[in-house]
Amino acid sequence: MSDDVEIPEVDYVSGTGIPIRGNDIDTDQIIPARFMKVVTFDGLGEFAFFDLRFGENDEPKEHPFNEQRFQDSSIMVVNSNFGCGSSREHAPQALMRWGIDAIIGESFAAIFAGNCLALGIPTVTADTETIQELQAWVDENPDGEIDVDVEAETVTYGGETIDVTVDDAQRKALVDGVWDTTALMKSNASEVRKTAQDLPYVRDDQIPDAAD
């Protein structure tokens, strides 16, 4: 059994920003379903926000992901209910493969935030005004460094440090490097079996023999 996967600790993310404005940006906008006809996540990066970035004949439209000044950005700044809609992990996978390492926003849809966590991408939140100020600053300072301190729950930019919120479990998982939960949960296999045995609807023949 070689299920030891190295899980990096994500206590700090630094990079330049990219503002993506608008509330309720859903996962169909982040990655249209037609790009999900694949059996791996490889290469999804180029399809992030595809229909917002390209027109009828694939001609580029005005969108931050198309702007030269944001091409090396890794910290996305979004508004409220970002990532609502489907459970497709293709959405954060596409953003990650485009180059996004952390997202700062007003609020996130629950499944989307969970998917980001499973990839080690922090989704940190702040109020509307704070986010709008940060988006404006990023527009003015596309090369300006933003530091997201996950553990301290702060974001530093332009010589200023602001308080942000990181969900408790997310912070702990990222900072301690336990956001990939497979091996951790697998180590509890005997307790899992016991939980299963105590459930009236699980038949004995549905519980595999203890092999590990």
Added chain:
Amino acid sequence: MSDSTLYDKVWDRHKVTTLPTGQDQLFVGLHLIHEVTSPQAFGMLRERDLEVAYPELTHATVDHIVPTADQSRPYEEDAAEEMMAELEQNVRDAGIDFSDPTSGNQGIVHVIGPEQGLTQPGKTIVCGDSHTSTHGAFGALAFGIGTSQIRDVLATGTVAMEKQKVRKIEVTGELGDGVEAKDVILEIIRRLGTEGGVGYVYEYAGEAIESLGMEGRMSICNMSIEGGARAGYVNPDETTYEWLEETDYFQNNPEQFAELKPYWESIRSDDDAEYDDVVTIDGSSLEPVVTWGTTPGQGIGISDPIPSPEELPADKQDTARRAQEHMRVEPGETMEGYEIDVAFLGSCTNARLPDLRRAAEIVEGRQVHEDVRAMVVPGSQRVQKTAEAEGLKDVFEEAGFDWRNAGCSMCLGMNEDQLEGDEACASSSNRNFIGRQGSKDGRTVLMNPRMVAAAAIEGKVTDVRDLKEVTTV
């Protein structure tokens, strides 16, 4: 345990331990998988040399990419064929039951689970699909997960979750004539917002909910996620048990029905259960609801005016302006008379037998408008077969509807069923996001199945209650 919700009880029964992150490790009683979100998870298992821990509690079907016209293999589209072949290989290797199209049991994952009796009260149910909340209609704790979490569930039989708050949504009174479960959930989302449910699980209760059949309850729980709630449920009752008793699982294991019933009864929310929030909605005041915008929260009663963005909360104004521009609607107008090009009767929200029966009643003896292409996509092969035996297929076809095979189809446009250009679609599905139905200029108007039928006939959004009056003349 005298003041607990169903959510508390089912959570506690499935909790294995608390992880170092503070999340709980929950045992998964049923893991449903399909072709779009599972192949990468199987790939991750192979990379880590892991096997499927609980294949007997896992069940597969194919729904998102499956063609609904010509289903002969190989599928015409290479990508669809590749995804299907990958799923076939994965389930064969792992020994997972597969409701494939040759079985007669294939269909949308949230239709076939309840149909076969896999969905039961007091189970934890997960699937790589946000509409997994559907299964909460049976008093299960059911929620959508991402692909990395699918890997977790495949490898360990468990998922890491944070406990949510519970909001009770009590829908009182009796629903009016022509008002359906779909209208109730669209109204709930309109009132509480698309993110109002983030951090919550919704418990649906009250007379208007309890008097619904299982299909109606499924339509409501299905769209919990559209309101931001990852899960929604209805406490199990006699209506639930009657459904279960007829399913394959309990027909094949009749002794289990009596054995499990006390468990089902025990996990119902206690009368004095404490909730984090309670919302009451007068069900008798509702009328058919349709959407005017590009989020499911942008709905209105059929006779209500489209709101002006300025009337809405500050954080919804910009979204509303963009939505009205996309949909080409004006504040102050109603949606009645909004011309449509396509009528889609299908999806995990509204493609079960009673949905098709009710729509067929509207369609019978009428003709689809000449400018409309209309299609019915049954939720499963069993729904399709029964509907055909009842003569519903004939009713729809005589009216000019295209009668298709089971799948997700035009709900999300992953197969050949898509909107073209700026077509407007009266749809019984769950999402009106821009681009959702396959065309980025497409326009989706969500509504209940009878309203879809009425729109198909009139060529425009129509109050089905008015149409009925015409029939009786």
